[in-house]
Amino acid sequence: xxxxxxxxxxxxxxxxxxxxxxxxxxxxxxxxxxxxxxxxxxxxxxxxxxxxxxxxxxxxxxxxxxxxxxxxxxxxxxxxxxxxxxxxxxxxxxxxxxxxxxxxxxxxxxxxxxxxxxxxxxxxxxx
Amino acid sequence: xxxxxxxxxxxxxxxxxxxxxxxxxxxxxxxxxxxxxxxxxxxxxxxxxxxxxxxxxxxxxxxxxxxxxxxxxxxxxxxxxxxxxxxxxxxxxxxxxxxxxxxxxxxxxxxxxxxxxxxxxxxxxxxxxxxxxxxxxxxxxxxxxxxxxxxxxxxxxxxxxxxxxxxxxxxxxxxxxxxxxxxxxxxxxxxxxxxxxxxxxxxxxxxxxxxxxxxxxxxxxxxxxxxxxxxxxxxxxxxxxxxxxxxxxxxxxxxxxxxxxxxxxxxxxxxxxxxxxxxxxxxxxxxxxxxxxxxxxxxxxxxxxxxxxxxxxxxxxxxxxxxxxxxxxxxxxxxxxxxxxxxxxxxxxxxxxxxxxxxxxxxxxxxx
Numbered sequence: 321x322x323x324x325x326x327x328x329x330x331x332x333x334x335x336x337x338x339x340x341x342x343x344x345x346x347x348x349x350x351x352x353x354x355x356x357x358x359x360x361x362x363x364x365x366x367x368x369x370x371x372x373x374x375x376x377x378x379x380x381x382x383x384x385x386x387x388x389x390x391x392x393x394x395x396x397x398x399x400x401x402x403x404x405x406x407x408x409x410x411x412x413x414x415x416x417x418x419x420x421x422x423x424x425x426x427x428x429x430x431x432x433x434x435x436x437x438x439x440x441x442x443x444x445x446x447x
Numbered sequence: 448x449x450x451x452x453x454x455x456x457x458x459x460x461x462x463x464x465x466x467x468x469x470x471x472x473x474x475x476x477x478x479x480x481x482x483x484x485x486x487x488x489x490x491x492x493x494x495x496x497x498x499x500x501x502x503x504x505x506x507x508x509x510x511x512x513x514x515x516x517x518x519x520x521x522x523x524x525x526x527x528x529x530x531x532x533x534x535x536x537x538x539x540x541x542x543x544x545x546x547x548x549x550x551x552x553x554x555x556x557x558x559x560x561x562x563x564x565x566x567x568x569x570x571x572x573x574x575x576x577x578x579x580x581x582x583x584x585x586x587x588x589x590x591x592x593x594x595x596x597x598x599x600x601x602x603x604x605x606x607x608x609x610x611x612x613x614x615x616x617x618x619x620x621x622x623x624x625x626x627x628x629x630x631x632x633x634x635x636x637x638x639x640x641x642x643x644x645x646x647x648x649x650x651x652x653x654x655x656x657x658x659x660x661x662x663x664x665x666x667x668x669x670x671x672x673x674x675x676x677x678x679x680x681x682x683x684x685x686x687x688x689x690x691x692x693x694x695x696x697x698x699x700x701x702x703x704x705x706x707x708x709x710x711x712x713x714x715x716x717x718x719x720x721x722x723x724x725x726x727x728x729x730x731x732x733x734x735x736x737x738x739x740x741x742x743x744x745x746x747x748x749x750x751x752x753x754x755x756x757x758x759x760x761x762x763x764x765x766x767x768x769x770x771x772x773x774x775x776x777x778x779x780x781x782x783x784x785x786x787x788x789x790x791x792x793x794x795x796x797x798x799x800x801x802x803x804x805x806x807x808x809x810x811x812x813x814x815x
Contacts, residue, residue, distance in 0.1 A: 357470075357678070358487045360768045361746050361775075363797075379797070381746050383486040383768055384678050 322350035325416060329392065329432055330441035331374075336416065337392040337424075339432060344393045347420040348380060348411065351445045356382040359411040362404045364389075364422055369397045371424060373431050378421070380411065389421065393431055399423040458503035459595045459656040469676060475568040477504040480676040489679035490770040493642055494811075496671030497601035499663050500680055502641075502648065503656065506570025507594045508563040508577065512585030519553060519561050522580050522719055524702060526712040530555035535622045535637055538710055539702055540576060541720030545727060546698040547705075549573050550690055552639060554624055562635070564596070564648075566692045580719065595656035599663060600646030600683075602813070603670040608647050610666040612636065621645070630655075630662040641680060643687025643811050685765050686811035688738060688778065694749060694764045695736055695778060703727055704780070706736045706808075736764065737786045738808035741775035741794065743801035752795040753779050760785055763794060771811050777803070 328336040334352035337344040353359060361381040371377040371391040378389040400422045404410060410419040436444060455478035464471060469480035480501065483489060492498050510518060519527040525538035532555050540548035549569040554562040565573045574589045581587050599608050609616050611630045616638075619625050624637035635650040651659050664674060681691070688706075690696050696705045703711065703724060711724060741747060747766030752759055766777030781792070788807055793800035 357482055358485050360487075363745070383490075383682060383770070384481065386746075386748060 322354075322416075324349070324438040324442055326438050328416070328438060329435035330438065331390060331392045331435060332444060333388075333390040334445075335390060335392045337432070337435065339426070339429075342426050342429065343398065344395070344424045344426055345420045346392055346422050346424060348389065348415055349441070349445075350415050352380075352387075353412050353415045356380060356385070356387055358383050359408045362408045362411065362421070364400045364404070365397050367397050367400060371395065371397060373428070373434065380408075391424065392435055393424055393426055393428070395424040395427040397422050398425050456504070458501055459653040460501045460503060460660055463657050463660055464501065467674060469674070474504070474677055477567060479504060480674075481678045482676040483674045486676070486678040486682060487770050489673060489675040490682050492671065492673045493601045493644055493675060493679060493683055494771055495602065496673075497599060497603040497607050497646075497667055498642070498675035498679065499660070499667060499672055500598040500600065500675050500677070501595075501660070502598050502680075503595040503653070504567035505596050506565040506567060506573065507590040507650070508565060508570070508574055509588045509590045510561040510563065510577070510585060511559060511588070512583065513559055514583035515559050515561050515585045518577070518581055518583040518585045518587070520715065520718060521583075522577050523551070523553060524712065524718055524720060524724070525553070525710045526715040527553050527555065527561065528715060532557050533623055533625065535624055535639055537622075539696070539707070540573060541702070541718070541724075542698060543720060543723060545701040545703075545720045545723030547692070547696040547700060547702060548576050548698070550692055550696060550707075552637075554635075554637065556626075569692060593652065594650045595653045595659075596648055596650050597656070597660060597663065598640055598642075598646060598648045599667075599672075600640045600642040600644045601672070602644060603667075603672065604644065604646035607663065607667045607670050607672055608636070608649070611662060616647075630659045632659060634659075641689055642683035643689070643809065644683075644813055681765075682767060682770055685767060685776065685778070686769050686771055686809065688809040691765060700780070701727055701732070703732050704734055704736065732783060734761065734780050735783050735786045736778055737781055738806045738810060739777050739779055739792060739794075739803040740806045740810075741777075741801060741803045742791070743803065745794070745796040745799075745801040746775045747777040747794040747796065747801075747803065753781060754793040754795060754800060755781075755785050760792070766794075769810055776806070776810050778808075781805075
């Protein structure tokens with residue numbers, strides 16, 4: 321059974337964000353990876369890209385389908401997880417850890433209040 | 448959540464799929480397993496050992512009567528007259544204008560009895576179509592509710608199937624079939640498939656399906672066989688360049704365009720669609736199905752636009768990752784003048800061009 325870290329915040333589109341100072345680390349949830357199945361490709365925004373809460377910022381692809389990634393927060397992409405280009409399957413094995421997607425410098429930290437807690441997210445997904 | 452979910456059709460194996468933990472999805476109106484252990488694992492399992500698929504959603508039509516062959520030869524483009532009893536043939540039903548009604552398997556049971564396996568989503572259309580053209584002393588019967596169908600595919604498929612039947616399967620050649628006992632019940636065992644591997648498609652009565660399915664899995668355990676979903680079936684058939692209705696072929700695409708000229712037998716006499724295809728052949732086809740491999744970053748998906756020199760030129764009919772080749776592959780419909788092996792094309796992936804090269808097909812061919 322997957323654990324959903326208490327200190328993360330979650331979207332209904334199945335992303336998570338973990339805030340550290342003014343930077344948020346973003347990933348997809350265990351529920352998302354499980355629904356997608358074998359992940360074979362990840363398309364991430366370049367560092368420097370400005371992203372907006374709730375807007376598409378990239379995509380994850382499983383063998384079967386393409387799924388958009390929606391940014392859980394607004395701000396500027398400061399770092400992307402380069403290892404996913406060669407090892408997208410890490411998203412299946414460690415979605416809440418090693419397989420984070422991007423780090424974003426927050427431009428509107430209060431937006432975090434629009435997101436779900438771990439408990440609410442699990443209720444939402446019926447986990 | 449405001450919309451009522453459509454009522455999905457279920458195969459006789461629905462309960463057992465759920466019990467065994469398959470992921471079920473809506474597949475053209477059928478609730479089918481898309482995966483068991485995972486598409487990649489299942490795909491590789493079929494290429495190296497064996498996979499077991501529920502394909503009971505496929506439709507069956509029985510054609511019986513003294514003029515059964517005349518009807519079949521009239522409504523299909525391949526030459527059913529060349530079949531011996533016990534032999535199967537890949538064929539298609541065509542419209543007068545040369546487009547494809549459906550691609551089908553024709554099994555000759557006897558001189559006056561043919562058994563058709565047709566696509567799930569086309570079965571009503573096919574039945575109506577054949578019935579309308581049935582001006583012969585022949586009875587056409589929709590037999591879908593009398594059959595469940597289980598496919599056993601892979602290099603160990605014959606070893607696995609042999610454990611469950613006394614029929615010497617070494618004597619059942621590719622695209623031949625035998626009726627007999629399988630896993631203790633009456634069955635039709637055809638050496639056919641949709642994966643590019645050796646294997647069998649086994650037809651049994653729906654009420655026997657669950658017991659047969661479990662016996663196959665049980666017998667297959669020591670051979671490395673695993674249950675598979677339709678996700679792997681699709682990646683397997685794509686590598687083998689086998690057509691999928693609604694993608695490589697449909698009412699607007701002729702078999703000549705879809706690289707299926709080998710199932711069109713102009714020398715067999717008249718058949719529906721013949722005139723249109725003769726015209727197309729004389730004039731030369733303008734577009735053609737080709738294979739490609741992505742050389743740029745990204746995965747081509749069904750329906751994506753293909754450009755050549757910045758101009759729209761065609762579309763991806765099927766695309767995705769190839770688990771065997773570890774590359775991203777696809778099939779595309781392109782103008783014939785562009786269809787040269789090695790040529791660079793661009794697949795539009797979310798409005799961005801990504802390079803691909805036209806490649807020889809099939810992408811995968813099993814060692815004989």
